[in-house]
Amino acid sequence: MDALSVIYEQVGSEEPFYRLVEFFYNGVEDSTVLRPLYPKDLSEAKSKLAKYLIYRMGGSQAYVQERGHPRMRARHMPFKIGMKERDAWLLAMNSALDQTEEFKPFRAELDAFFEHFATFMINQPD
Numbered sequence: 616m617d618a619l620s621v622i623y624e625q626v627g628s629e630e631p632f633y634r635l636v637e638f639f640y641n642g643v644e645d646s647t648v649l650r651p652l653y654p655k656d657l658s659e660a661k662s663k664l665a666k667y668l669i670y671r672m673g674g675s676q677a678y679v680q681e682r683g684h685p686r687m688r689a690r691h692m693p694f695k696i697g698m699k700e701r702d703a704w705l706l707a708m709n710s711a712l713d714q715t716e717e718f719k720p721f722r723a724e725l726d727a728f729f730e731h732f733a734t735f736m737i738n739q740p741d
């Protein structure tokens with residue numbers, strides 16, 4: 616158990632995770648850096664990110680049942696991710712978190728997690 620895996624229980628349902636992901640992808644749609652990396656239809660990407668976050672924060676295991684071991688770094692290899700992409704991703708996520716009340720009590724842990732994770736996804740120099 617780590618600090619993240621108790622968040623689902625405290626948030627209490629999946630709905631705020633889906634709302635967070637909608638806000639996040641609004642940011643992706645507005646980003647000239649991020650938008651070209653994602654497929655035209657974002658519905659699968661939304662569902663995968665919501666399920667992953669629910670799983671990582673101690674909720675349903677659906678992500679792993681459907682997609683197998685997360686292998687996140689390997690799954691991001693097809694996309695060119697440098698500092699610029701990392702910063703744009705974090706900006707979209709921070710703005711989504713700002714808009715989703717339910718995550719306010721966990722901001723310190725969440726900010727640290729996303730920053731660490733997004734830096735780990737960097738696979739190319741800018």
Ligand code: HEM
Nearest residue numbers: 652653659660663664667682690694700701704732733736
């Ligand atoms: C650092 C900048 C990042 C960029 C530019 C990026 C970009 C992408 C792209 C383009 C996809 C493919 C979407 C699709 O085709 O459906 C993807 C998938 C995904 N990303 Fe990221 N990502 C980043 C960081 C992160 C972080 C920090 C997380 C989680 C904390 C994350 C979680 C995911 C998940 C769960 C998937 C779906 C993987 C799968 O099951 O196929 N990403 N990402």
